[in-house]
Amino acid sequence: xxxxxxxxxxxxxxxxxxxxxxxxxxxxxxxxxxxxxxxxxxxxxxxxxxxxxxxxxxxxxxxxxxxxxxxxxxxxxxxxxxxxxxxxxxxxxxxxxxxxxxxxxxxxxxxxxxxxxxxxxxxxxxxxxxxxxxxxxxxxxxxxxxxxxxxxxxxxxxxxxxxxxxxxxxxxxxxxxxxxxxxxxxxxxxxxxxxxxxxxxxxxxxxxxxxxxxxxxxx
Amino acid sequence: xxxxxxxxxxxxxxxxxxxxxxxxxxxxxxxxxxxxxxxxxxxxxxxxxxxxxxxxxxxxxxxxxxxxxxxxxxxxxxxxxxxxxxxxxxxxxxxxxxxxxxxxxxxxxxxxx
Numbered sequence: 001x002x003x004x005x006x007x008x009x010x011x012x013x014x015x016x017x018x019x020x021x022x023x024x025x026x027x028x029x030x031x032x033x034x035x036x037x038x039x040x041x042x043x044x045x046x047x048x049x050x051x052x053x054x055x056x057x058x059x060x061x062x063x064x065x066x067x068x069x070x071x072x073x074x075x076x077x078x079x080x081x082x083x084x085x086x087x088x089x090x091x092x093x094x095x096x097x098x099x100x101x102x103x104x105x106x107x108x109x110x111x112x113x114x115x116x117x118x119x120x121x122x123x124x125x126x127x128x129x130x131x132x133x134x135x136x137x138x139x140x141x142x143x144x145x146x147x148x149x150x151x152x153x154x155x156x157x158x159x160x161x162x163x164x165x166x167x168x169x170x171x172x173x174x175x176x177x178x179x180x181x182x183x184x185x186x187x188x189x190x191x192x193x194x195x196x197x198x199x200x201x202x203x204x205x206x207x208x209x210x211x212x213x214x215x216x217x218x219x
Numbered sequence: 220x221x222x223x224x225x226x227x228x229x230x231x232x233x234x235x236x237x238x239x240x241x242x243x244x245x246x247x248x249x250x251x252x253x254x255x256x257x258x259x260x261x262x263x264x265x266x267x268x269x270x271x272x273x274x275x276x277x278x279x280x281x282x283x284x285x286x287x288x289x290x291x292x293x294x295x296x297x298x299x300x301x302x303x304x305x306x307x308x309x310x311x312x313x314x315x316x317x318x319x320x321x322x323x324x325x326x327x328x329x330x331x332x
Contacts, residue, residue: 002246002332007236011228011250011324094221125257126221129324151306155255158318180305187306187314190293 015130018098022105022133029110032219033118034212035096035132037156038140039149040122043166045073046199047140047208048117049080054209056081059114059216064088064104066096066121073119082117084108095126098133114216124149128156136161136215143167147177150184158188162195164208169198222258225324226266232326233276242331245276249328253321254288279329288321 010016026033038044048063055061062084063077074087086104088096101118108116118134120127139160141149144167150157157163163185171178185192193211197204229248237245252258260283271277291298292308293315299308307314 002330003240003242004328004330005236005240005242006328007232007326008328009232009326011225011232011326014228014231015224093224097224129221129257130224154301154318155257155322183305183314187316188318190315 012129012131015098018102019131019133022098022101023135025105025110026116026133026135029113030219031110031113031116032216033116033134033136034162035118035120035127035134035137036140037120037124037127037137037160038122038142039124039145042122042140042142042145043164043199044119044122044140045076047164047166048077048082048119050199050202050205051117051209051212052077052080052082054205055115055212058213060112061115061117062086062108062113063117063119064096064101065119066090066100068092068094068121077117077119083113090121094121094123095130096120096132097130101132101134115212124153124156128153128159135219138162138164140164140166141181143170143174143176147181148184150181150188154188157185160189160192162193162208162211163189165194165196166199168196168203169201222262223266225258226263227270229263229326230267230271230274230276233279233329234274236329237275237331240331243275244332245279245329246332247280247282247330248276248326249282249284249330251284251286251323251325251327253286253323255318255321256324258324284327286320286323289319290316291319292316 060083063082064086065073066088071087074085077085137160195208294313295311297310
């Protein structure tokens, strides 16, 4: 005799619950945290390096780097001045999830830091689905990727709090319609804070760092 | 690739509810996947066949119901399916909308015996 049992449960509930626990731990330590998502090569690690060099002496920063393999990125963060840098090798998983971040938080003395920067695995699809519990999500787009990305990855663009448009020094050399790109962002995320910048020339970085410092102070 | 943790979660939720109902076997799962959820049915089925093996949900049929994306214009509250690549409201022509359907990933119900 077969029977239908109603469930109606969000399949990512377990992850969402753990993300809430992570958030509570971060809040208890007054540690402001961001989750950086982007395609591979958009400039996640470069942005972290540039950010760390400007925060040196001002804020105590810990980084958590998610990658399929290697410690290349956490090594770069440590060299750039992160007080602690933890590498998570996902062993093939294309995103970080709340369990992985919990493991990283276990390894940090959370109260000793003012800012936690989580660098997600380079990917625009699943990091948008798996919440980590960080306070803000930051997406890095870059000029060579093309101006159609907000239209192609609405799930990633609609849920972020800040948007960095990196590699603006390449605008003279690459066909990129800034108006078209911005309209796509506006369509699904009208209140996102946007920072056009270049990690190579340093142009625009100050405004981004100012946004970060302001949020750390409010935490 | 990201379907693996999602499939593991589906199995866990299904087994939990089946055990609560003292079911002997899970026959089918009714899954709701929004058009914007970036999940591939075939991929979930592939992982399911591997991870559900040797559980009471082995060989259960996965039924997927796709929910179309639906946007609501922030200016005039018109709801529309985003056909236009520029996401312009078909009624007032403005840009700016919130997603009201199409991003869900739910296990709606299970059939057991």
